[in-house]
Amino acid sequence: MSALVCVARIGAAHGVRGAVKLWTFTEDPFAVRRYGPLSTKDGRRQFEIAQVREAKDHLVATFKGVATRDEAERLNGIELYVPREKLPATDEDEYYHTDLIGLAAVTTDGDALGRVLAIHNFGGGDIIEIAPLKGPTMLLPFSNAVVPEVDLKGGRVVIALPQEIEGDDEGDAPSTGRPRLVRKAHEGGDP
Numbered sequence: 001m002s003a004l005v006c007v008a009r010i011g012a013a014h015g016v017r018g019a020v021k022l023w024t025f026t027e028d029p030f031a032v033r034r035y036g037p038l039s040t041k042d043g044r045r046q047f048e049i050a051q052v053r054e055a056k057d058h059l060v061a062t063f064k065g066v067a068t069r070d071e072a073e074r075l076n077g078i079e080l081y082v083p084r085e086k087l088p089a090t091d092e093d094e095y096y097h098t099d100l101i102g103l104a105a106v107t108t109d110g111d112a113l114g115r116v117l118a119i120h121n122f123g124g125g126d127i128i129e130i131a132p133l134k135g136p137t138m139l140l141p142f143s144n145a146v147v148p149e150v151d152l153k154g155g156r157v158v159i160a161l162p163q164e165i166e167g168d169d170e171g172d173a174p175s176t177g178r179p180r181l182v183r184k185a186h187e188g189g190d191p
Contacts (some may be wrong), residue, residue: 004041004081005098008032013072014060020072022052022061029059038080047080095150104156105130108148113159114138130159 011021024032030052032038037046052061066072087096097119105113114132119142121127126142140146140159149158 003084003098004039005084005087005096006041006079006081007035008038008080010075010078010080011058012076013069014055016069017062018066018068018072019060019062020066020075021055022059024059029054032059032080035082035086038082040078041081045078047075047078093144093150095152099152100128100150100157103150103152105159106156108158108160113161116157128157128159 007026008022008024011023013019014021022032026032033049033052037048039046048064050062050064052059054060063075066075084098090096100116100119103116105116107113112133114130116128117131117137118129119126120129120139127139128142128147130138130140132138140162146160146162147157148160151157
């Protein structure tokens with residue numbers, strides 16, 4: 001069975017004709033229409049988007065077979081998944097969060113450091129969160145200088161630890177494991 005990736009979560013009912021708020025976890029919010037039927041994680045239920053439109057910070061969607069507010073209310077909180085292979089290919093130095101989370105993190109000398117816990121972006125660029133073998137999590141810039149190598153096939157990322165790590169080391173932001181793209185920052189900005 002192929003790996004599933006969460007691409008959206010159904011929110012509260014919107015209006016009286018079966019529409020719902022839809023929170024997408026894709027770079028392009030409307031990409032959820034291109035994946036075909038979306039399913040629950042266990043695969044027991046499938047949802048096909050009939051209509052979708054943009055709202056302030058989410059989408060408003062209707063699903064085929066859902067026509068009333070009561071039916072829409074029962075969907076609140078359901079996460080929607082697609083098989084990993086339905087996601088488009090990435091460019092060089094571009095990765096899906098879901099592909100990075102769980103990879104082994106090793107130092108440039110090959111010593112075990114821990115595992116990739118999450119990828120965050122708090123507005124100042126992408127950050128890789130490493131859960132070390134012991135101690136608090138580390139938040140490091142996801143850049144070529146700090147992450148010189150990502151080896152998806154080998155299941156690891158190489159970390160060049162900076163001399164001093166500043167900032168919050170508690171890692172209090174939760175991991176979403178969502179299929180957003182992250183691009184490694186190159187020296188002097190993007191290529």
